Amino acid sequence: MPISFDAIPALRTPGTYIEFNNELAGATSTEFKAVIYGQRLTTGTVAEGIPTRVTDPAQASKYFGLGSMLHKMCSKFLTANATTPVYVIALDDNAAGTAAAGTITVTAAPTTAGTLYVYVGGESVSVGIASDDAIADVATNIAAAINAATYLPVTAAAAAGVVTVTARHKGEVFNGLQLHASYYDEAQPDGLAITFVNLTGGAGNPDVTTAIDAMGDVWYNWIVNPYTDTANLLALKTELDNRYGPLVQQGARAFAAYSGTLSATATFGEGHNSPHLSVLGTNGAVTPIYECAAINGAVAAFNLAIDPARPLQTLKLVGMLPPKADRWIRAERDSLLYDGIATYKVDPDGTCRIERQITTYQTNASGLPDASYLDINTPETLERIRYEQRATIAQNYPRHKLADDGTNYGAGQAIVTPKLVKATLIALYRDFESRGWAEGFDIYVNNLIVERDISDRNRINWRDTPNLVNQARVFAGKTQFIL
Structure with missing residues (x-):
C-alpha cells in the first residue's frame, strides 16, 4: 500500500472506503481584522480590556458610552468602511489624569435675532439667539445646547458670559480639540461677538499595554491608535515589531494622527522609526486626531x-474636515514626507484625500537613511506574500515525510523533497506576478535556493528574492519646445 492514507488503515471488512484530502485544492483565504483602541465612559456596558466586535455606531454608543471617544471613533470608522470586521478594546481613563478644557467667551450681545452655529471638534450645535439676549443669556444658551447634544465628547458650564467646555475623558489626546463658529460660513446674528479658546490642559493618557495584552494571539491586520505620547507609541511599536517577526508572523500596521504646526509635526515624525506605524499629519484639521x-x-x-500593493493616493478620507485656512502647500507636505509623516491633500470643496501613506521608518539599524520601508505597501505586500507561502506549504504538505531529491519512493506517498518545495514556491510566485504583487519571475527562479538542513534532517530551508511591484507615484517629463 504505497499510497499514504490519512484516515483509512488496513482493513479486512468488505466495502469501499473513500477519504477526502484538500492538499491539492490550492485555495487559501484569510479574514482580515481591524482593532481600535480608545477610551470608554462609565456609562458603557463593555468593561476595559475586552475585545468586542462592533458593526454599527449605535452598538458603540451602548458598549462604550454615548459621546465617548470610542463611540466617535467607531462612528467614523464604520462610515468610511463597513466591510472590514472591526473589534474594539476599551480603556478606562487614567485615574491620575486631568481633562482638557477650553472656553467660549461672549464679548458683545446681539442686536438681532438669529441662529449661532457652534462647532465642537467639527460637529455643529445650533443655538437660538434672541435680539434682547444679554451676554450672560447667550453664554447660558450655548452651554445648554452643548449639554443637550449628548453625542458630543464634551460638557459645558456657563458663568458670567464665559462657557467652559470640558472633555468627557481625561488625557492629553483631547488637547487642541477645536471650538469655533460658522465653519461653513453660516450667518451669525448682528452685534454678537464671541471668542474661542481650544481645549488645553489635558494630561495622563491611558496605558495601551492593557489593549495590547487584550489582543492576545489573535491576528489583527490593522490597529487604530489615538495616542501619540512617547510611552504609548514605544509600547505599540515594540508589539508591532514582535508581531511582524518570523516566530509570530501576525504583522499589523497601526494608524495614528498628529496635529500641530509644520515644525512640530516634523519634529514628531523624526522621533519615530517604525515600518509598521503610519502617522497622518493633520495640520490642525477640525476633525479631532x-x-x-x-x-x-x-x-x-x-x-x-x-490589494496590498496598490497605492492609497487619492482615496477619500470620508468624514474628515480640513483646517478652515492655512493649509499646507505642496512644498511643506513634501518636506514632511522626508520626516516620516503621511500626508493628505484637500480638494476645492473641502474633501480630504490621501496623498501618500508612508510609515515612520526612516533609518536602518546603522542610523543611515533607508527608504526600504518608506511606503506602507511594502510591509503590507510582504505580509501577504509570507502568508500565502505559509498557507500553501501548510496545505500541500501537512503531514508529509521528508526525503532528499532523487529518492525512489512509491507514487502516492506523502513525501516532500526540496525540489517539490521549490516547484511550489515557483508556482506561487507566478501567482504573485499575476496578482500584481511582484515582478521579475526569471530572476526569482534563478535566485531561489531550497535545501535540506544539514543539522536538522526534518527541516527544509529556502532563500528567495521577491521583487515587489512598485507604485506609480511621480510622473516627470521634460518638454523641449521648438519655435
Whole structure:
C-alpha cells in the first residue's frame, strides 16, 4: 500500500472506503481584522480590556458610552468602511489624569435675532439667539445646547458670559480639540461677538499595554491608535515589531494622527522609526486626531485588503474636515514626507484625500537613511506574500515525510523533497506576478535556493528574492519646445 492514507488503515471488512484530502485544492483565504483602541465612559456596558466586535455606531454608543471617544471613533470608522470586521478594546481613563478644557467667551450681545452655529471638534450645535439676549443669556444658551447634544465628547458650564467646555475623558489626546463658529460660513446674528479658546490642559493618557495584552494571539491586520505620547507609541511599536517577526508572523500596521504646526509635526515624525506605524499629519484639521486616525485606518484597511500593493493616493478620507485656512502647500507636505509623516491633500470643496501613506521608518539599524520601508505597501505586500507561502506549504504538505531529491519512493506517498518545495514556491510566485504583487519571475527562479538542513534532517530551508511591484507615484517629463 504505497499510497499514504490519512484516515483509512488496513482493513479486512468488505466495502469501499473513500477519504477526502484538500492538499491539492490550492485555495487559501484569510479574514482580515481591524482593532481600535480608545477610551470608554462609565456609562458603557463593555468593561476595559475586552475585545468586542462592533458593526454599527449605535452598538458603540451602548458598549462604550454615548459621546465617548470610542463611540466617535467607531462612528467614523464604520462610515468610511463597513466591510472590514472591526473589534474594539476599551480603556478606562487614567485615574491620575486631568481633562482638557477650553472656553467660549461672549464679548458683545446681539442686536438681532438669529441662529449661532457652534462647532465642537467639527460637529455643529445650533443655538437660538434672541435680539434682547444679554451676554450672560447667550453664554447660558450655548452651554445648554452643548449639554443637550449628548453625542458630543464634551460638557459645558456657563458663568458670567464665559462657557467652559470640558472633555468627557481625561488625557492629553483631547488637547487642541477645536471650538469655533460658522465653519461653513453660516450667518451669525448682528452685534454678537464671541471668542474661542481650544481645549488645553489635558494630561495622563491611558496605558495601551492593557489593549495590547487584550489582543492576545489573535491576528489583527490593522490597529487604530489615538495616542501619540512617547510611552504609548514605544509600547505599540515594540508589539508591532514582535508581531511582524518570523516566530509570530501576525504583522499589523497601526494608524495614528498628529496635529500641530509644520515644525512640530516634523519634529514628531523624526522621533519615530517604525515600518509598521503610519502617522497622518493633520495640520490642525477640525476633525479631532483620534477620529482622523480612525478614518485613515478604515480607508486604508478596506483598500489594502483588496490589494496590498496598490497605492492609497487619492482615496477619500470620508468624514474628515480640513483646517478652515492655512493649509499646507505642496512644498511643506513634501518636506514632511522626508520626516516620516503621511500626508493628505484637500480638494476645492473641502474633501480630504490621501496623498501618500508612508510609515515612520526612516533609518536602518546603522542610523543611515533607508527608504526600504518608506511606503506602507511594502510591509503590507510582504505580509501577504509570507502568508500565502505559509498557507500553501501548510496545505500541500501537512503531514508529509521528508526525503532528499532523487529518492525512489512509491507514487502516492506523502513525501516532500526540496525540489517539490521549490516547484511550489515557483508556482506561487507566478501567482504573485499575476496578482500584481511582484515582478521579475526569471530572476526569482534563478535566485531561489531550497535545501535540506544539514543539522536538522526534518527541516527544509529556502532563500528567495521577491521583487515587489512598485507604485506609480511621480510622473516627470521634460518638454523641449521648438519655435
